[in-house]
Amino acid sequence: MKKLLLTIYLYLHRNLIRFAWSFFTLFKLEPTKIVFSNFNGGGYGDNPKFIAQEIIDAKLPYKLIWVSGEPSNTFPPEITPVRPNTLSFVYHMATAGFWIDNTRKLYYFKKRPNQYYIQTWHGGPGLKKVEKDCESALSEEYKAYAKIDSKHIDLFLSCCEWCSKLYHSSFWYHGPLLEKGIPKNDLYFKDPKPIKEKVFSYYNLDLDKKLIMYAPTYRDNRKTDMYNLDCDKVLAALKQRFGASFAILIRLHPNVSDQDDRFTYTDRILNASKYKNMQELLVACDMIITDYSGCAFDYPILKKPGFLYAEDYEEMKRTKDYYFSLEELPFSLSQTNEELVQNILTFDNDKYQKDCERYVKEINYFDEGHAAKAVVDEITCKIKGHIL
Template sequence: MLTVNNSNAMAIPKIIHYCWFGSNPLPKEVEKYIESWRKTCPDYEIKEWNETNFDVHCCQYVEEAYIAKKWAFVSDYARFMALYKEGGIYFDTDIETLKSFDDLLNDGAFFGFGWETLTLPVFGASKGLNCLKLILDYYNTRSFIKPDGEYDLSPIENSALKILQEQYGLVLNGKYQRLKENIVIYPREYFCSTKWNTGQIYKNSKLYVIHYADASWLSEEEKKSLRMRRRVISFLGNRVGSFIDNILFLIRKDGLAGLMMHAHCFFMRNISPAFMKTLSALYVNKNKIVFENFAGRGYGDNPKYIAEELISRNLKYDLVWIVNKDASYKFPKEIRTVHKGTYRELYELATSGYWIDNSRKVASIIKNPKQKYIQTWHGFYPLKKIEKDAIDTLPSTYIQSAIHDGKMTDLMMSGCKARTEIYRSSFWYDGEIKEWGTPRNDIFFKDYDFKQEICKFFKLDIKSKLLLYAPTFRDNRSVSAYNLNFENVIEALNHKFGGDWKVLIRLHPVVREKSDFINYSNQIIDASTYDDIQELFAASDLLISDYSDCMFEFSLTKKPVLLYASDLDEYSKGRSFYYDIHTLPYSLAENNEELLNQIEKFDYDVYLIKLNAFFNQIGVLEKGIASKSVVDYILNNR
C-alpha cells in the first residue's frame, strides 16, 4: 500500500520519467530530446512509462482515454502516478533540457508558471507527496467520456491548479511561491519557453528547458492544421490572427452553415443581456407566463402540472412554452410554443410577468426586478449529491449558470424538510422557499385511474400487474449494469404476488438510444418514450431502480420499491450520496440471484414500517396541493 510522505525534508530522486503510449516507435525528434536529457543530467535514470509497466485500466478516466486512443490524456494521469510512486522529474517528450536539475532537487516538489497558468510539461516531486495523491484522487472521481458522449479534453493544468489553489493556497500571480510540503512554484522564466498559439520560442538565462510544443498526441492532419494556424497568427498578430484562425477553423469543421450557427450563438451569449434589459424596461406583461422544462425538452415535469392547474381554472393568462426545435411533445391548445435559442425566446422572456423553470438558465438570460422567477427544480429528494455539494464534478460553465440562476430566482418549493435544507446549503440561493410539495407529485393524490390509461396506451390487459424498471444513467453511457434477467423477475413476481406481471422499461434519456440490448416482447415493453414518467409511477404496482431519485417519489404511493445495483462499488467511487444506500428502506440486490431472493422474501408490513420511519426522518410534506399553491401565489402577486 502506498503511503503519503509528510516529511519536511523531502528530496527529489534523480529519475526522469516520460510517457509513451500507443506502442508506436519513438520519433527521431523525441530520441534527440532524450539525448539532451542524458547530456545535461548524465547521472539520472531515465524511465519510460507505457502499457507494459502502467495499468491502463487503473481507473475509469484512464481506461476510457486509452480505449479512445487519446494517449496524451492517459499520460496526464500516468505522470502523476509515476512521481507519486517513485518520485523524480517528469518531462514531456518534446522537451529539450538546457542545464542540470540538481539545484531543484532539495524541495518537496517544483512546478512552474506558464504564460497564464501553471505549465506541466516539466515538474518534479518527491515520492509519496500528498499533493500528488490529491490530484490522483481528483482523476479517480472523473470520467473521460462526458454524459453527452463527448470526450473531456480539459487541460491537465486544471487538475493540479484546482488542488494547489484550494488546498495549498497557490496564487496565480506568476511569482515565486513556497507552499506547504515544501512545494516551490517558479516564475515563467524557468520552464516556459514557447507560445502555444504561435510556436515562437523565447529564451532567457534562467531557462531550464525548451518546450517545442510538438503536440505529439495529434494526428498528422491535425499537426498540419496547427502549423498553419501558427503561421497565420505569427504573420497577422495575436488578436487579428486568432480571430481569422477561429473563423477558418469553424468553416473547416462545420462549413459556412456552421459558421453562421456559431455567429448566432455568439449573439445569443453576448448581445442578449442588453437586448432583454432594454425590452423588459419598456414593457412587461403581468398576464404572461413563460415555461421551460429541462432546457427545452418539451411539455413535462413540474412546469407541466402548474400549467395544467392554470388551464383547469380557466384563468386568462398568456401561456408560452420554450421548446427545442426537434421536440415532439404535444401541447394543450391553451399553450403557444416558441423555439429555444431564437430571438423570439428572448422577447417572450423579457416581456413576461412570470418565468417557471425546472433547470438552470444560462448567464446570458437576465431578469428585470419587475418579473418573478419560480424555480421548481426537478425531483422530490436526491440520493446523489447535487449542486454545491457535488461542486468538484460540475463544469465551471454550469457553476456560473447556477450562481446566476440562484440570484435571479424569487421562489423555490420543496416537498420535504431535508430538501429545503439542501436548497439552503447547496443551491446558491437565499430567497423564499415554500414547503408546498412538488407539483409533479400532486398526481399521486388525484382520484383518477392511471392504470387504465397506461394499459390502454400499451395495449395491455387492465388486469395486468405492472413492474416499472427505471434506472439512472452512468456518466460513460454504459448500459452493462442494466443486466436484469427480466424473464426470471417476471416469474418471481408471478409466484410471490400472483397475477400476470408485465415489465415497463423506462431508460434515462441519456441512454435511451441504446435500448436495443433489451429483448422486448409482449411481456417486456419499451416505455422509454412515454411522455410522463409520473403517470407511469401512478399506474405501476412495483418499481425497480438503482441510484435514481425516482425511488423516493414512487414510494410516496406506498407501493414496493426494490433496488438493483450490480455496479455499486464502481458507481459509488465516482458519486457521493446523501445517504448510505444500504440504510434506505428499500431492499438492495447486487446481482440477479439476490434480486430474486429479495422478491421472494419481501414483507410489505416491514417495508411500510421502514418507509414511514424514513419519511419522518426527511420530513415529507407532500399533500397534493403544490400546483394549486403556485397558481394561488401567482394570482396574489400580480
C-alpha cells in the same frame, strides 16, 4: 473546414443571442406572460406541466409560452411553443413576467428586476449526492452556470423538509422556499383508477395484470451499459413471490431516452421511455426498480414496493457518494441480477411498510395534493401586485 464553419456559426449565434437579449429587455414587460421550460426544451411534462394545467383548468387569462426543442411535441391550445435559443425564445424570455423551470438554465440570460423566476426542480430526495455536495465531480462550466442560475431564482419549490435543507445547503441558493410539495406529486392524491385504466389501455394490458417499472437514472457520461436488467428472470421471480402475472415497463431518463433500443421489447417487456407522463406510470405501477433515481423515493408515499438495482453502486459511491446509508432506506439494494431476484423472492412486505413509515416521517413530506394550486396562487398574487 466544416469544424471551422461550425465554430464561426456558434460564435456569431452566441453574440446574436446576447445582443437580442439586451435589445428585447427594452420592450415592455408583460406581467401575465409565463415561460415554461422542461429540461430546457422538453415536451409537456414534469412539474411545469402541472402548473400550466392548473392555470388552464382555472381559466386564468395568462399567456403561456413553452420552450420546446422538438416539433413533434404536442401542447394544449392555450400554450404557444417556442424553440430554444431562437430570437422568438429570447423575446419571450425577455418580456415575460414569470419563468418556470425544472432544471438549470445552462445558457446566457439577462433577468430584469421585475421578472419572477420559479425553480421547481425535477426531483425530490435521492440517493446520490448532487450539486455542491459532489462539487469535485462537476465541470467548472456547470458550476459557473449553476451559481448564476441560483442567484436569479426567486422561489424554490420543496416537497419535504429534507429537500428544503438540501436546497439551502447545496444548491448555492439562499432565497425563499414554497414548502407545499411539488406539482407532479399532486397526482398521487387523486383517484388512481382512471390513471391506471389510461396507462393499461395505452399498452393494451388486461387490468388484472400487475405492472412493475424499471426506471434507472442517467450517468453524467451518458453510458447505458449498466442498464442490464434481466427482465425474464425478474418477471419469473415476481410471479413466484407474488403469485401474479407481471409486465415490466422500461423507462429511461429523458437525457438518454434515445438509447431505448438497447432492450428487446415483447408483450410483457414494454417501452415506456416515450410515454409523456412519468407520474401516471408511477401511479399505475404496483412496484418499481431503479438505481439512484428520485422516483423510487416517491414510492414510500404510495406504500408500494421498491427495489434498488445498481451494479456501479461502489463506483458511484467513490465519485459522488450518497446521502443515505442502506440501513436508512426502506429499499433493498442489489448489485447483480442474481441479488435482485433473491431480494424479490425474500421480500417482506410487513417490514417494508414499517420502514416506509419511518422514512416518510424522517423526511417529513409536505405533499398533500395541492402543490400546483399553491404555485398558481403565488403567481396570481404577484401579478395582482404588479398590475395594481
